[in-house]
Amino acid sequence: MTELLNLNRLVYFTTVVETGSFTAAADRLDVAKAVVSHQVGRLEQELGATLLRRTTRRVAPTEEGRLFYDRAAIILREAEAAYGDISQSALKPTGMLRLTAPLDYGEKVVAPTIAAYLRKYPKMRIETIFDDAVSNLVDEQIDLGIRVGWLVDSSNLARRLGSLQQFVVASPELAARLPKDAGPRQAKSLPWVGNAQLRGVGQWLFSKDTETVLAELNPVVSCDKTPGVLSCVLAGIGLGIFPDYSVADDLARGRLVRVFADWTLPSGGIHAVFPPARFRPAKVRAFVDLLIAAERRRARSAG
Amino acid sequence: MTELLNLNRLVYFTTVVETGSFTAAADRLDVAKAVVSHQVGRLEQELGATLLRRTTRRVAPTEEGRLFYDRAAIILREAEAAYGDISQSALKPTGMLRLTAPLDYGEKVVAPTIAAYLRKYPKMRIETIFDDAVSNLVDEQIDLGIRVGWLVDSSNLARRLGSLQQFVVASPELAARLPKDAGPRQAKSLPWVGNAQLRGVGQWLFSKDTETVLAELNPVVSCDKTPGVLSCVLAGIGLGIFPDYSVADDLARGRLVRVFADWTLPSGGIHAVFPPARFRPAKVRAFVDLLIAAERRRARSAG
DNA sequence: GCTCATTGTCTGATCTGATCAGACAGTTTG
DNA sequence: CAAACTGTCTGATCAGATCAGACAATGAGC
Numbered sequence: 001m002t003e004l005l006n007l008n009r010l011v012y013f014t015t016v017v018e019t020g021s022f023t024a025a026a027d028r029l030d031v032a033k034a035v036v037s038h039q040v041g042r043l044e045q046e047l048g049a050t051l052l053r054r055t056t057r058r059v060a061p062t063e064e065g066r067l068f069y070d071r072a073a074i075i076l077r078e079a080e081a082a083y084g085d086i087s088q089s090a091l092k093p094t095g096m097l098r099l100t101a102p103l104d105y106g107e108k109v110v111a112p113t114i115a116a117y118l119r120k121y122p123k124m125r126i127e128t129i130f131d132d133a134v135s136n137l138v139d140e141q142i143d144l145g146i147r148v149g150w151l152v153d154s155s156n157l158a159r160r161l162g163s164l165q166q167f168v169v170a171s172p173e174l175a176a177r178l179p180k181d182a183g184p185r186q187a188k189s190l191p192w193v194g195n196a197q198l199r200g201v202g203q204w205l206f207s208k209d210t211e212t213v214l215a216e217l218n219p220v221v222s223c224d225k226t227p228g229v230l231s232c233v234l235a236g237i238g239l240g241i242f243p244d245y246s247v248a249d250d251l252a253r254g255r256l257v258r259v260f261a262d263w264t265l266p267s268g269g270i271h272a273v274f275p276p277a278r279f280r281p282a283k284v285r286a287f288v289d290l291l292i293a294a295e296r297r298r299a300r301s302a303g
Numbered sequence: 304m305t306e307l308l309n310l311n312r313l314v315y316f317t318t319v320v321e322t323g324s325f326t327a328a329a330d331r332l333d334v335a336k337a338v339v340s341h342q343v344g345r346l347e348q349e350l351g352a353t354l355l356r357r358t359t360r361r362v363a364p365t366e367e368g369r370l371f372y373d374r375a376a377i378i379l380r381e382a383e384a385a386y387g388d389i390s391q392s393a394l395k396p397t398g399m400l401r402l403t404a405p406l407d408y409g410e411k412v413v414a415p416t417i418a419a420y421l422r423k424y425p426k427m428r429i430e431t432i433f434d435d436a437v438s439n440l441v442d443e444q445i446d447l448g449i450r451v452g453w454l455v456d457s458s459n460l461a462r463r464l465g466s467l468q469q470f471v472v473a474s475p476e477l478a479a480r481l482p483k484d485a486g487p488r489q490a491k492s493l494p495w496v497g498n499a500q501l502r503g504v505g506q507w508l509f510s511k512d513t514e515t516v517l518a519e520l521n522p523v524v525s526c527d528k529t530p531g532v533l534s535c536v537l538a539g540i541g542l543g544i545f546p547d548y549s550v551a552d553d554l555a556r557g558r559l560v561r562v563f564a565d566w567t568l569p570s571g572g573i574h575a576v577f578p579p580a581r582f583r584p585a586k587v588r589a590f591v592d593l594l595i596a597a598e599r600r601r602a603r604s605a606g
Numbered sequence: 607g608c609t610c611a612t613t614g615t616c617t618g619a620t621c622t623g624a625t626c627a628g629a630c631a632g633t634t635t636g
Numbered sequence: 637c638a639a640a641c642t643g644t645c646t647g648a649t650c651a652g653a654t655c656a657g658a659c660a661a662t663g664a665g666c
Contacts, residue, residue, distance in 0.1 A: 004332070007310035007382055008624095022643055029307070032626055037644060039624085041581070047386060048393035050580040055441055056633050057642055063398055064389055064584065071385035075378055079310055082374035083350060086367055090351035095366055138358055277353040278344070281367065311653095325614055335655055340615055342653085359662045360613055 006046070010072045012039040013051060017061050017069045093283035098127045100137075101146035104226040105270070106130030108245045109298070110146065113290050120290075124283060132226070137275040143284050146291075148243065149268040158271045159288065162295025164243040166265040169256040171236040184263055187215035191238035194219030195229045204241065206263040213263075241265065245298060270295060309349070313375040315342040316354060320364050320372045396586035401430045403440075404449035407529045408573070409433030411548045413449065416597050420590055427586060435529070440578040446587050449594075451546065452571040461574045462591065465598025467546040469568040472559040474539040487566055490518035494541035497522030498532045507544065509566040516566075544568065548601060573598060 015025040016036060026033040044051050051065035061069055089095065101110045107130065114126055129135055129142070137145050148164065170178070174191075182190060184206035194202065194217065206213045220238055223229045226246060233240035234250065239259055250256040272288050274280065318328040319339060329336045347354050354368035364372055392398065404413045410433065417429055432438055432445070440448050451467065473481070477494075485493060487509035497505065497520065509516045523541055526532045529549060536543035537553065542562055553559040575591050577583065 004311070004314055005382055005386055006623095007313075008307070010310075010382075011307055023641080031624095033643070034627085034645080035625055041644085044581050047389045048582055049389050049584065050582045053441070053444075053578070053580070054643070059643085062580070064392055068385060068389050071381065071388075075381050075385065078374065078378050078381070079308055079313075082371060082378065083308055085374075086350045086352050086371050089367055138356070141356075275356070277356070277365070278347050279351055279353045281352065309652095326612080334653095336614070337616080337656085338654055344615085357614070362614085 006042075007075070009039045009043040009046075010076055012036045013043055014069060014072050014076060016040060016052065016059060017065070021059055089281060089283075090279060091282050093121045093124050093281075093286045095283065096125045096127060097144070097283045097287060098129075098140075098142045099144040099146070099287070100129040100131065100135045100140075100142050102132050102148050103130045104132075104243070104246050105146060105148050108248070109294060110291070113287070113294050116294075117287055117290050121283075121286065137273065142275070143281070144287060145273045147271045147273050157274045157276065159274075161270045161272055161288070161291050162299060164245060164268045164270055166241055166267065167244055167247060167251075168239055168241055168259045168261075168263075168265070169233060169247050169251065170239045170259050171234060172254065172257050174236045174239070175257045175259055178259065183260055184213040184215040188218050192217045192219040193229050193232040193238040193240045194222035195226060195241070196222050196224040204265055206260065206265060208263045243268070248298070248301075309345075310378070312342045312346040312349075313379055315339045316346055317372055317375050317379060319343060319355065319362060320368070324362055392584060392586075393582060394585050396424045396427050396584075396589045398586060399428045399430060400447070400586045400590060401432075401443075401445045402447040402449070402590070403432035403434065403438045403443075403445055405435050405451050406433045407435075407546070407549050408449060408451050411551070412597060412601070413594070416590070416593050419597075420593050423593075424586075424589065440576065445578065446584070447590060448576045450572075450574045450576055460577045460579070462577075464573045464575055464591070464594050465602060467548060467571045467573055469544055469570065470547055470550060470554075471542055471544055471562045471564075471566075471568070472536060472550050472554065473542045473562050474537060475557065475560050477539045477541070478560045478562055481562065486563060487516040487518040491521050495520045495522040496532050496535040496541040496543045497525035498529060498544070499525050499527040507568055509563065509568060511566045546571070551601070551604075 012025065012029065012035070015028055016022055019025045019028060022033055022036045022040075026036045029036070040052065047064075047068070049064045049068075050062050051068055053060050053062050053065075099110070106128065110128070110130070114128070118124060118126070129140075134147075135142055135145060137143075146161070147158070178190065179186065184204075187204075187206075202217045202219070204215050204217065206215055221232050223232065226242070229240055230242065230246065230250075232238065233242075234255060247256055251258065272291065274284065315328065315332065315338070318331055319325055322328045322331060325336055325339045325343075329339045332339070343355065350367075350371070352367045352371075353365050354371055356363050356365050356368075402413070409431065413431070413433070417431070421427060421429070432443075437450075438445055438448060440446075449464070450461070481493070482489070487507075490507075490509075505520045505522070507518050507520065509518055524535050526535060529545070532543055533545065533549065533553075535541065536545075537558060550559055554561065575594065577587065
């Protein structure tokens, strides 16, 4: 194909026309006079036209020069605007943010963060996929994924947002009926509501100080969705194990109480993962920052 | 001021988006793959934004990439059109042609050439200055000047168009009354109509074979404009000396006859002169070509 | 499931163009 | 009339563009 245009010469020419002199153009562009002279000369050569009439100590555009100046000036303004707008979106959230998070975490933590985000950036638009199934960020063109627990997709970049604690909880009525010495060692004989979504085969490692107990649970009811599990526990059917953020509200309102509260279960991480990219848009970074702040507040109010 | 934008990278990016691959873009642009990869990478760096999502064996624009592509494509199209249009005007006459010629030559030779020029290029516009006073091409922004006789303005480039002969002419009535042996040696005693516009002090060098006569004229009437001189001669007041093109028509129609026809006067050149410029627009070159052709025809019909 | 082909990136080397420093000619200004 | 200023030209230097080739990763074909 034909040789590529060298558009970098345009600015030398337009600046000469605007300032009326090669010397002033060189000053404005902070280059040597010879550069301006050379670049404009080459432009005239490439066009096969005389753009500037050089008279003694003065420069004026020719007829073609005026015509070309008008077009070159438009091109340069458009380029400047395009560069500026894109650079701006690297600095300021704009457009559409697409994110995914597990259902439960999405509802309890991400949703309020979205509210805060939109208050801060009213023009932003957000598309959420709250699903316990793991999305492929690249294929589904998602800007940000939240992973709770253990990282699965190792091709994505990850940033830790916070951590979660896992609580054993029960309705106050059920908790009142439990034996006074109920602990992990008696876990098998207690009624449980199981969550089929969780990894593992129903075994949980409890710890207290230096003591650990591998408790094997025997759920009387199993559900495949965390909200369903929670409903059963609220109904007093059995005990349940939940991430702290899932039950923070119910605990605060007395709808649930902690059981084996002095024992701890393995904690997990909460990570943001991103598709591979050279640069992270401001819209993504801004949201992650808000999530981190929310996680810090959660950690403080749980402690 | 801020660092200059490098607009030469745009074409690599837009070609990747259009072709869907770095490899295809490199083929289309006839460069190495690494060049496209590098140039787009640098563009992303300058913008601080990711423009392309690189998945396995595939490339797709990001959201910002699509936005930027739209604008970059417009910029490149406009640049291509601007370059093309100006280059075209170096190849094809367009716009306004401004020219100057001496009054007499303008009316007799340039005007018919303008008619031929406009038949050939109907969209051209022409502005003429027919004046015996010499114009400053640069200050008055004139594309083309015709100089008849001797070149005065040496700063202009010149191109010879043709030459002129100078004729002694008289009305048939006057010519019939002249002594049969009338020649340059008897010139002083003959009635003359002088042209104050001409150089010299009334002395003309006549030549015949190897014989030369420096004749001193004694005008009974002097005019400061060639048309006025011609009117007097046509009226039989006296003899006159004119460039051949001035009286070609009157001679052909029998209104004038040549006197001392076997003697020759110094001939002169007809030149086109141009203001200093890097390139000559097509509109100027085309007109000059037509003038040269007209001069050739004149030379043939006079011979 | 394995091998080959293809893609995009990276690296060091080379080439080309951009730019600099300075000289020069011509014109204007004081 | 001399000094200052402008635009152009030149040789040298520097920076960026480009090349050739290697490499990792993935998809296609057998």
